[in-house]
Amino acid sequence: MGFIGNAIYYSFHPYQLRSIVQWKVWHNPPHERNPANETQSEKDCFKFLDLTSRSFSAVIQELHSELLMPVCVFYLVLRGLDTIEDDTSIPLETKEPLLRGFQDFLTQEGWNFTGNRKEEKDRELLVQFPCVITEFMKMKPAYQAIIKDITAKMGNGMADYCRKAELSDASVKTVEEYDEYCYYVAGLVGEGLTRLFVEAELANPALLERPHLQKSMGLFLQKTNIIRDVREDNDDKRRFWPQEIWSKHVDNFEDLFKPEFKEAALNCNSDMVLNALEHADECLFYLAGLREQSVFNFCAIPQSMAIATLELCFRNYDIFERNIKITKGDACSLMFASTQNLRVLCDRFRDLTRKIHKKNTPKDPNFLKISMVCGKIEKFIETIFPSQNAEDANRRVQGVLSEEQQKRREEDAENKSDVYFMMALMGCIVLFVAGTMMFFAWMMGARFDLAFQELLSGNFRPPAPSASAIHEDL
């Protein structure tokens, strides 16, 4: 594969290539970090950011300078917490106090953790954790308080989950539990980020008064990942799809992966997508509250990727067979749309919603619900960006034109008269030239009167040469 494979792929998918080129050429980061002025610990933090996150690293590094380090540190702290939680080689007695007390390590200079097993991929982050702590201590106290608070909440949530997993069955049962799980792993991050944005005065403080909006932001992303990764998670013996949903379609979760239950699996898939789509309109509502371009980009890119992923997964049996992803070209085109403004993003959301809607089938028990959730998203977009307004409609009914239309009409009239003038001018020139030619012909003895008479008697063609004339020629 490699280069040749790509070359063949893109020569058959020119739009994909175009999107990639467009993104690479035209994307201007709203802010750029300046590595020359950075301290060693800052550089280390960004190095770990690159190592631990494929998707977030780039957008974080384009953030407004006020939030650049806080968000980077926030991300690394949570990643550290995650690395402890994920490591199944650490016994619960060691793990639980680590998770519950993690927020206190942030203020212990030089704290690190070397107890991870060698296979843990982000082990190095915790070994070299002092660089994160150094940066944490340099931040404004307000930011420190927010990060500490969220870390504490998440650490406790994770500890509860680990305890439950150890002592009993931790698989997700009800939809409520599913929401709660997603809240702990993603909704809390949304809360922390929102508080950081508002603290930095880069987002509308009203967002804090509507906590369900930021919760939806996190849940939408997390639920999308859970749907997409169902196969991978099942292979790793993890299961996040709530029993309340899958038990409607199959008796055992494993049946979803068996070919004989394909139809049931697809219906279960759409049930899960429906559950995730319920958050989409609130995500757009949230994005409308962001004031700064880099913050908007940071939040909008993952959201548009999520809805595109949902579109890809919706009623797609591949998710039960392998891990699927949106193509690189689509990702670039989505990033391009997500870094413009809310309007462009909403258009993208609407297109993707309609694509989902098109794949919806009446055979699905949730057909109507899915159709309505798509309608809800479209209606919401129409509320923030109306495609028509009552004023125009009023004018239309009264037959009055708006100022803009009036102006355009005048311009049109002017253009039209210009065109008429040019045509008249051309006509005059043609007449003049033709007249001159005829005059010269007449001067040289042309008999127009004879020609006219011939025409009148119906001889439109010159007389054919007679046989005798041909003889004479010979």
Place this chain on the structure above:
Amino acid sequence: MAADILDSKKVLISGGTGFVGSATVRALAARHPGCAITVIDRSPPRAEHALPKTIQYMQVEVASAEEVNRVLQIVKPNIIVHAAGIVPSVVDRFSRRLEREVWRTNVEGTRNMLSAALENDVEALVYTSSCCVVTDDLSMPYCNIDEEWPVSHTSLIYGESKAAAEALVLEADSSQMATCSLRPSVLCGEGDHQLVPTIHACIAKYETPFIIGDGQNLWDVTHVSNVADAHILAMENLMTSRTAAGEAFFIQNNEPITFRDFCLAIWSHFGHDPPFEIRIPETLAYIAGFLCEMLTWVTGTSTTLSRGSVRDACAVRYASGEKAKVILGYEARIGMEDAIRLSCEVSKTEKGPKKKNRPLSCGYQNIRDGELTIGIQEYARRIGIVLPAGR
């Protein structure tokens, strides 16, 4: 609070044996059992629109000013719900054949009702209008419209008549009598013989695979009992805070759905799934509609397909429910899924769509004058009132 105010009141519901009217009567009787409800309608109670036993019924033609006035003199209602009106069926929706008939009942009937109400000290009048006052102008899409949208006075006969009547109602609002107008979207529910049966009939006619337009146009549909709820909320409002006085409200389920999906959902209730799909561009269908109309004109028969019905099928029509939510506190109690299920269940028991061939125009003429007078006199006798001089 609001309940007490309605409980001791007399409510007169015109068109009360019809689809919306009867649903309002049932909801009102259930919610305010203390209300004295009088139903007037030109058609007697019908089996498909059940009415509670406790109500009084009188046969009245709203187009007759004299009759309306007399009934109001007898009943002396505190509140009127004016739901009487003609809804032309799909066949006559786009033509002007029934124009005079529709105008007489919908506009003249409303005028009669309003002047009689003013004379008889009615305190509140709720008018059952329709979203068609705006959306019957088929030349433009209606995305998420609100009450600021202009009412169209040149559309189809139904929309025009409802718009004229609504204007009369809203103008009549005063400190003496508070009025408001409710504009429900297309309705479905038990007793609906227009929407669901028409869509159901497509199965038998093999019309289900055809999609006209892009199939992405959103519609509002409302379950009839939600509209009934809105009427009760409006009555309560006009009898208490009166914040709704002189206002019009769009009423719908607030769950816009594409027209195609609505049809698919209904068909799947009847166990039908289109075996394949054929997309017909709107322009092509429009031309076909025009040809059908020509055929209709030549042969004198009527077809379902016409330019108007093509426009209807491709129309985008959904409204924002904000105003009704804020002022009336209205929210749909029966969701779209239940609404469709309930409508289909009723149709199922009826064993397929029934053709309603009863001409709209001759409902009243069949009733002899004598019977009508007996109706009112009988009522007056029962409640112990001596009829004023007259017939």
